[in-house]
Structure formats: structure tokens, C-alpha cells
Amino acid sequence: METEKVIRACRLHIEMAIDDFVNEEESAPEIIKVQNGKCSYCVEEAEYEIKK
Ligand SMILES: [Zn+2]
Structure with a gap:
């Protein structure tokens, strides 16, 4: 079974997150806009969730 990759990102890191996702x-x-969780790249609150 394939595990679903999910990256969370704040406003600052959304472009980096998209690049990482597309590369992989x-x-x-x-x-998707989210209001909970932490950014995968820093300690800020995540604003976006990126997934397949
Ligand atoms: Zn961040």
C-alpha cells in the first residue's frame, strides 16, 4: 500500500513545499488551506497542506 505524502507549509514555505512535492x-x-498543524520547514503554524 502506498503511503500518502503530506507536506504542511506556512505562507513563507508554500513554494518550497510545492517544489519538494513535485520533485518527489x-x-x-x-x-488545501488548513488552520492547524505546523509547517514542515519551520516552527510557524501551517497555512497549507499539500498532498496528492
Ligand atoms: Zn514555514
Whole structure:
């Protein structure tokens, strides 16, 4: 079974997160606005969730 990759990002890191996702998955991600969770790149609150 394939595990679903999810990246969370704050406003600052959203572009970096999309780049990382596209590099690994080689497909365009779905970007969802979220109001909980932490950014995968810093200690800020995440604003977006990026997944397949
Ligand atoms: Zn961040």
C-alpha cells in the first residue's frame, strides 16, 4: 500500500513545499488551506497542506 505524502507549509514555505512535492511525486499536488498543524520547514503554524 502506498503511503500518502503530506507536506504542511506556512505562507513563507508554500513554494518550497510545492517544489519538494513535485520533485518527489512528479505530479501536481492538491493544495488545501488548513488552520492547524505546523509547517514542515519551520516552527510557524501551517497555512497549507499539500498532498496528492
Ligand atoms: Zn514555514
